[in-house]
Amino acid sequence: MTTEFKDSIETALHNPNLTGALGRFSEAYRISRAKAYEGIDFEAVRDRIAEVKGKASSRFEELAEQFKANAERRGAKVFRTSDPAEVKRYILDLAKAQNVQSVVKSKSMASEEIHLNKAFEQAGIQVDETDLGEWIIQLAHQTPSHMVMPAIHMTKEEVAEVFSQEVEAGQAPDIPKLVKFARGKLRPKFLAADMGITGANIAVAETGSLVIITNEGNARLVTTLPRIHVAIVGIEKLVAQVADIDPILTALPRSATGQLLTSYVSMLSGQVPNTDGSPKDLHIILMDNHRSDMVKDPKFKEALQCIRCATCLNVCPVFRLVGGHVFGKTYTGGIGTILTAWFDELKKSEDIQGLCIQCGSCVPVCPGKIDIPGLILELRRRLVVEQGQSLAMKAIFGVVNNRRLFHSMLRMAAVTQKPFKQGRFIRHLPLFLSDMTDFRSLPAIAPEPFRDKIKAIAQPKQAEKVVFYAGCLIDFAYPETGTALVKILNKAGIEVVFPEDQTCCGAPARYSGAYEVAAQNARDNIKALLETDATYVVSACPTCTVALKHDFLDTFKTLGITDAMGEAQRLSDRTIDFSSLVKKLVDEGRLTFKEGQHLGKITYHDSCHLKRTLKATDEPRELLQKAGHELAEMYECDTCCGMAGSYSLKLPEISAPILERKLKNIKDTGADKVVMDCPGCVMQIRGGLDKDGSPIQVEHTAERLEDRFE
Amino acid sequence: MTATFEAFQTRAAAVSAEVHRFATRHEGLAFIECFLREVGVSEAPGSGALWVDGSFLEGIGSAHVTSQVPGVSFEVTREAAAVAKVGISQLDWAIAGTGTLVQDATAVEKRLVSTLPPIHLAVLGTERILADFNSVLQRLQPEQINYIAFITGPSRTADIERVLTIGVHGPERLIVVVVDDFEKVTA
Numbered sequence: 001m002t003t004e005f006k007d008s009i010e011t012a013l014h015n016p017n018l019t020g021a022l023g024r025f026s027e028a029y030r031i032s033r034a035k036a037y038e039g040i041d042f043e044a045v046r047d048r049i050a051e052v053k054g055k056a057s058s059r060f061e062e063l064a065e066q067f068k069a070n071a072e073r074r075g076a077k078v079f080r081t082s083d084p085a086e087v088k089r090y091i092l093d094l095a096k097a098q099n100v101q102s103v104v105k106s107k108s109m110a111s112e113e114i115h116l117n118k119a120f121e122q123a124g125i126q127v128d129e130t131d132l133g134e135w136i137i138q139l140a141h142q143t144p145s146h147m148v149m150p151a152i153h154m155t156k157e158e159v160a161e162v163f164s165q166e167v168e169a170g171q172a173p174d175i176p177k178l179v180k181f182a183r184g185k186l187r188p189k190f191l192a193a194d195m196g197i198t199g200a201n202i203a204v205a206e207t208g209s210l211v212i213i214t215n216e217g218n219a220r221l222v223t224t225l226p227r228i229h230v231a232i233v234g235i236e237k238l239v240a241q242v243a244d245i246d247p248i249l250t251a252l253p254r255s256a257t258g259q260l261l262t263s264y265v266s267m268l269s270g271q272v273p274n275t276d277g278s279p280k281d282l283h284i285i286l287m288d289n290h291r292s293d294m295v296k297d298p299k300f301k302e303a304l305q306c307i308r309c310a311t312c313l314n315v316c317p318v319f320r321l322v323g324g325h326v327f328g329k330t331y332t333g334g335i336g337t338i339l340t341a342w343f344d345e346l347k348k349s350e351d352i353q354g355l356c357i358q359c360g361s362c363v364p365v366c367p368g369k370i371d372i373p374g375l376i377l378e379l380r381r382r383l384v385v386e387q388g389q390s391l392a393m394k395a396i397f398g399v400v401n402n403r404r405l406f407h408s409m410l411r412m413a414a415v416t417q418k419p420f421k422q423g424r425f426i427r428h429l430p431l432f433l434s435d436m437t438d439f440r441s442l443p444a445i446a447p448e449p450f451r452d453k454i455k456a457i458a459q460p461k462q463a464e465k466v467v468f469y470a471g472c473l474i475d476f477a478y479p480e481t482g483t484a485l486v487k488i489l490n491k492a493g494i495e496v497v498f499p500e501d502q503t504c505c506g507a508p509a510r511y512s513g514a515y516e517v518a519a520q521n522a523r524d525n526i527k528a529l530l531e532t533d534a535t536y537v538v539s540a541c542p543t544c545t546v547a548l549k550h551d552f553l554d555t556f557k558t559l560g561i562t563d564a565m566g567e568a569q570r571l572s573d574r575t576i577d578f579s580s581l582v583k584k585l586v587d588e589g590r591l592t593f594k595e596g597q598h599l600g601k602i603t604y605h606d607s608c609h610l611k612r613t614l615k616a617t618d619e620p621r622e623l624l625q626k627a628g629h630e631l632a633e634m635y636e637c638d639t640c641c642g643m644a645g646s647y648s649l650k651l652p653e654i655s656a657p658i659l660e661r662k663l664k665n666i667k668d669t670g671a672d673k674v675v676m677d678c679p680g681c682v683m684q685i686r687g688g689l690d691k692d693g694s695p696i697q698v699e700h701t702a703e704r705l706e707d708r709f710e
Numbered sequence: 711m712t713a714t715f716e717a718f719q720t721r722a723a724a725v726s727a728e729v730h731r732f733a734t735r736h737e738g739l740a741f742i743e744c745f746l747r748e749v750g751v752s753e754a755p756g757s758g759a760l761w762v763d764g765s766f767l768e769g770i771g772s773a774h775v776t777s778q779v780p781g782v783s784f785e786v787t788r789e790a791a792a793v794a795k796v797g798i799s800q801l802d803w804a805i806a807g808t809g810t811l812v813q814d815a816t817a818v819e820k821r822l823v824s825t826l827p828p829i830h831l832a833v834l835g836t837e838r839i840l841a842d843f844n845s846v847l848q849r850l851q852p853e854q855i856n857y858i859a860f861i862t863g864p865s866r867t868a869d870i871e872r873v874l875t876i877g878v879h880g881p882e883r884l885i886v887v888v889v890d891d892f893e894k895v896t897a
Contacts, residue, residue, distance in 0.1 A: 025872055074856065132878055133869035151869055159870050179867060179875040186879065191792060209852045217825060217865040217880025224821045225788070242852055246844060257868070260721070261808040264880070265860035266815075272857045273818045275788035 001650075005326075005351040009653060012322040017155045019321060019657075025152065026320040032258025033311070033365075040250065042367075048247035050369040053305040056205075056239050057295050063205040063238045064286050071208030071284055074270020082288035084114035090285060091116070091197075091230055092123050098228055098281070100125060100194040104186075106212070106219035107131040108199030109147060109308060110232040110287055112330045113343055116197075128189045130218040132182050139166040145324030146332060147310040148256045153323045186218075196222035197230045201252065201307070202245055203237045203286075209269040210284065211245055213252060215262045223266065227274050228281040235291050236304040248307055251367035255309035290342045299378050303338050305368035312362035312372050317640050317658050318355050327355050334362050334372040341379050346386065353379045355654070357647050358511060359640035360612035380513035381558070389514055396508075397517040403503040403524065407449075410476045414445040425690055436649055439656035440687030443477040450479035454498045457486055462495035466581075467534040467574075469525070471544035472504055473679035481679060484706035485540055485578060491709045492590040494535075501528035505547035506555070508646050515555050522552040526567045530574075537571060540578040540702050542610035542678045543645065548575040550613065577610060579620040579677055579701055586623065592710040597628025602704075603671040604631060605662070605685065606638035607678035620677055620701045627708040632669040636661075643684035659688045666696060673697045675704050714806045715888065718839045721809030725863030726876055727884040731836065735766060738889040742831065743778045745885065746796060749829060752781040756793050759827075760786050762819045764800035766833045766892070786819035797823025797881070798831045801861075803846045804839040804886075808862055811886065812846050815859035824861065830881040832861070835892025 012018055056063055068078040079090050095103070103125060105111065117138065120127040129138040133150035137143065140162045144150030151159070160173040167185055171178065198219050202211035210231055212219045223229050239245070253259040271279045294300045313319045313333030324332030329348060331339040334356060341349035356376040363371060389397070399406050420426045425441035428434065436442060450470050466489055474481045486496045506521030525548070529537050539545040552568045555561075576584075585591045602624060610616050617638070625631055642648060642658030662685065666674045674696060676682060686698035719729045732738040751759045759782045763772055772784045782798075783790060791797065799820050803812040811832055815821050824830045840846055850858050865880030876882055 021871065028872070130879065131869070132867045136869070149869060149872065152872070154870075156870055156873075175870050175873045176875055178870060179878050183878055187792075190879075191788075204852065207852045215866050215868075216878040218878075220821065220825045220859070221879055224818065224825060242847060243844075245847075249843065259725075261810055261860070261862045263725070263862050263864065263866050265862075267852050267858040267860075268856065269852045270856045272816050275818050275822065277818075 001351050001354055008326045009322055009651070012326045013653060013657065017158070018153050018323050021152060021155065022320040022323055026314055029258065029314045033255060036254035036258045036260060040254070045247050045250050046367045046369050049251060049307065049367050050305050052239055052244040052247060053236075053368065054302070056244075057236065057301060057304040060235050060238060060292055060295060063240060064235055066205040067203055067208055067238060067286065069208075070206065071270060074208055075279060076208065076270055076282040076284050078284045078286060080286045080288075082292070084287070084289050087114055087232065087285050087287050088116060088119040092119060094228070094230070094283060095123070095125055095195060098194065100228065102126040102189065102193045103128070103195045103197060104190055104193040104222050104226065105129050105134070105197040106199070106214060106222045107134050107150075108197060108232055109331065110199050110234050111197060112144060113289065114287070116232070128186065130186050130190065130222060131214070132179065132216060135182060135186065136162060139163070143325070143330060144332070146313055147308050147336070153325065190221045190225050193226040195228040195230060196226040197232065198222055200231050200233045200237055202239055202248055203233050204242055204245065205238055206241045207269050209242070209267050211249070212266045212268065213249075213262050214264050215257070217264055220264055220266060223268060225275065227278070228283070230283045230285065232285045232287060235286050235288050236306070252307050252309055255311045255365070255367050294342050300338070300342065300375060302368075302370050303335065303342075303375060305370055306335050307367055309367055311365050311367065315361045315365055317359060317361065317642075318357050318654055321654060321657055322355070328352055334376065335370065338372065338375050338379065346379065346382060349379055350383055353383070354650065357640055357642070357644045359608040359644065361639070363612060377511065377513070378558075380511075381515050384513035389512070393512060393514065397514055400504045400509065401517055401520050403501070406504065410445060410472075411449070414447055417444055425687070427691070435652040438652065439691060440659060440684060441690040442687055443683055445476055446479050448479065450475045450482040451498065451500060453479050453483060454486065454496075457483065459486065459490055459495050462493055464493065465495050465497050465532060465534045467529055467532050467537045468496050468498050469502055469505075469529060469537055469539040469544055469548060470498070471539060471541040471679065473683060474540055478679050478682065478700070481540055481700045481702050484700070484702040485538070487706055488582060488591070488702065488709060492585045497532045497534060499528040499531055503528070505544040507543050507547050507551065510547075510551055510555060511645055515559055518551070518555045519559055519561060522555055522568065523564060526552065526564065526571050529571055530567060534574070536576050536581060537574045538576055538578060538581050540677070540700060541680070542577055542607045542614060543680060545575060545577040546609045546613045548572065577614050577616055577677065579610075579623060580614070580616050582623055582705065583619040586626070593626050593628070593708055594710055597708070599628040600673070601630045601632050601669075601671045602673040602675050603634045603666055603669040604637060605634070605641065605666070605674055605676040605681060607676055607681050608640050608644070610677050611638050616677075620675070623705060624675060624701065627705055632671045634665040634669045636665055641681045641684045643680045645680065648684065655684075659684055663688050663692065663694070667694065671696070673699060673704070675699050675701055677701050714839050714841065715836055717806040718804055718809055721807065722863065722886060723809070725809055727809060727863045727886055729886045729888060731888045732890070734891045735770065735889050738833065738887045739770065739775070742798070742833075742887060743775065745831070746779045746782065749796065751779055751796055754781070756795065757781055758783055758790065758794045759796035759798060760790055760794045760823045761798040762786055762800070762817075762823055764833075766800050766889075786822055788822060791822035791826040794823070794827040796829040796831055797827040798833070799823050801832045801834045802838065802850060804834055805841070805843055805846055806839050807842045810860050810862040812850060813859045813861070814850055814855045814857070816855060816857045821857070821859070824859070825880050828877065828881055829883045829885065830864075831885040831887065833887045833889065836888050836890045837893050839888070
């Protein structure tokens with residue numbers, strides 16, 4: 001990451017206006033979105049959107065020609081181009097030929113994408129944004145920080161200052177007054193303009209129709225008052241037929257602003273009369289700008305299913321800290337990162353893609369069914385392929401890829417950490433490492449790793465065997481979690497086997513884009529874990545479980561490795577997470593809880609991979625309650641704790657405030673224990689509470705359940 | 711019919727539209743005239759009301775209205791709309807599920823009176839309220855109509871600090887007058 005970029009993160013994090021506004025919004029958004037979708041089958045709606053838009057993108061060329069023919073039949077002039085420079089040239093030529101003095105615009109991200117306003121200004125033509133948020137940022141000489149609410153990063157005081165400086169002195173920071181002021185100042189501009197520019201939310205090929213969705217009513221004025229109307233439409237807005245509008249119109253207002261429908265939806269199909277009775281001079285520009293290149297990319301094609309609702313920004317724990325001026329360019333947030341890489345260039349996404357914490361919060365709420373974190377990971381991988389891994393990362397992966405070296409270094413660390421160790425924690429590290437222990441303590445490397453400990457456990461010999469994949473954290477920092485797991489499975493009559501040759505699951509390499517390293521980790525583990533004939537391969541780390549169950553297959557597939565796919569699939573079929581396995585054993589009557597236990601109040605933290613990839617949310621809760629605990633749910637129980645593997649090492653400044661929020665939510669429940677299924681979350685949350693001096697105990701579900709069975 | 715109307719009214723009221731229902735057009739008109747006087751419609755500059763004539767006044771006549779409320783005009787122009795206080799137009803359909811009004815707005819006069827004045831008064835037949843978006847699209851087809859307008863409440867913005875503010879570029883108030891005996895003239 002560039003120093004400049006790191007500085008911009010720092011600046012954003014220290015802007016209380018920004019973090020306050022975004023934080024409050026993200027909280028209110030969840031509630032209003034849920035309310036707007038009451039009575040609606042969101043999964044069915046998004047299935048239809050994905051289908052409609054997925055099919056449309058497969059036939060852009062055909063739909064674009066059909067749209068052109070139909071719109072032209074109804075009096076529009078349609079101009080198709082792949083080049084943003086040609087869009088600007090077309091509009092400026094038209095403006096000159098028609099003697100256009102002034103232009104009013106309603107919101108168009110496509111015009112932001114090509115920096116159209118700058119072109120007008122250079123040509124000496126007055127151009128005014130009329131969407132209130134867009135007008136504010138135009139006056140402030142900024143870019144939109146959010147696709148739906150361009151000026152969300154500004155306070156009313158800042159808006160009043162911009163209005164006072166740029167339009168008329170003496171504006172007070174009173175929102176209704178500021179809105180009225182904007183109405184008063186923009187009305188004459190609407191009436192005087194010769195040209196109106198809009199975007200479109202949907203373009204229907206079979207009728208040549210544009211669907212424009214607004215709340216302010218500015219698009220209605222822009223399409224009614226000026227004698228010329230130019231619509232700039234990205235070809236990803238095309239759908240085949242009128243019936244395809246419905247799912248998009250159902251989702252967009254609900255997901256974008258929590259409305260059932262926006263105040264205004266206009267369907268324009270061809271020319272309409274001007275106020276003097278003459279026919280409107282209507283120009284529609286279908287702009288490609290690398291969209292058809294995306295279609296050809298099997299991974300990125302699905303990003304064209306985006307309806308620009310900005311949900312992925314609104315639910316993102318990182319976006320709510322840094323905002324769109326750090327997280328994105330013209331298009332911001334998760335989807336913005338992907339669009340930047342394509343509409344601009346891959347290199348431009350280099351810094352911003354690193355902000356994605358891979359928590360998956362945006363996946364279940366995306367109306368376009370786009371795997372945004374998955375695509376960002378793919379950008380990361382391609383950046384590594386294109387530019388290579390940094391020397392430091394190369395050195396780290398060189399070690400991780402050599403199990404013996406890696407494990408002996410960890411053992412050595414258990415000795416060399418002594419000067420920094422206080423009990424089970426490392427509370428301070430010197431020099432450049434201090435960032436890591438500023439906001440949380442780190443776990444000390446255990447004196448005896450789990451791989452040694454298990455040898456001392458006297459397990460009864462059993463016919464049924466389960467292979468345990470410990471993962472680095474349980475093996476070397478939290479061996480007690482592994483011990484608890486063995487004890488519980490033994491009670492169910494299962495013998496736990498620990499293959500010595502298991503090594504790092506490859507997640508750190510994969511999440512850094514180093515797929516070749518991850519593939520080698522995958523091969524080593526598959527070999528080690530399939531050697532024993534076992535019913536299950538169980539892991540008590542959700543990230544490792546996801547690696548074994550999903551990532552090995554995907555890494556091979558991405559790299560075109562075919563020889564190991566069958567084995568990878570066998571491992572995947574066998575893999576299960578700890579809580580799901582124990583729940584199964586309880587349901588089968590093989591494990592019985594001790595009766596009549598009253599163990600007090602706890603709260604539960606959902607780990608990202610367990611909840612959103614493995615979809616195990618009820619299992620641990622049910623187990624903990626059956627054991628005798630009262631469950632007090634915390635606010636945002638499924639929001640990331642900020643650990644995310646090496647993310648907290650690369651971006652401690654972001655990891656820290658995410659953790660701080662999590663700790664507050666835990667404390668607010670009044671529970672004296674917080675339980676979770678991921679040793680990474682244990683490391684982050686236990687370290688944070690230790691730094692705080694909080695008495696709240698942090699435990700892995702396995703530890704909490706260790707002595708709860710008959 | 712009543713259930714559909716009530717669903718429409720609930721949804722429309724939730725987005726700050728003011729919905730009134732009357733049995734006859736005469737009762738509806740009496741309300742409109744009273745309303746126009748109440749908000750100060752007169753012949754004074756900036757106090758006019760602009761009405762796009764439609765079947766609502768069939769058999770009643772526009773002259774009746776102008777005689778009752780001076781300041782109402784049926785000559786809709788850009789200049790007049792820019793300074794009018796109230797715009798009045800007849801809407802074609804409504805959607806109960808979202809509280810939305812729908813109109814074939816190809817005629818520019820209809821767009822002028824519903825965009826520029828601070829108050830938009832919409833008249834509508836009760837039987838014109840349909841369940842959902844698709845039912846309306848079967849009757850107002852984009853294949854045939856060049857400008858279909860969907861209006862759900864007055865103009866709004868939340869662009870400054872997400873604080874909902876009514877009436878940014880379009881009308882600040884949306885009054886909907888729903889009349890039961892409209893069928894006879896619109897059928």
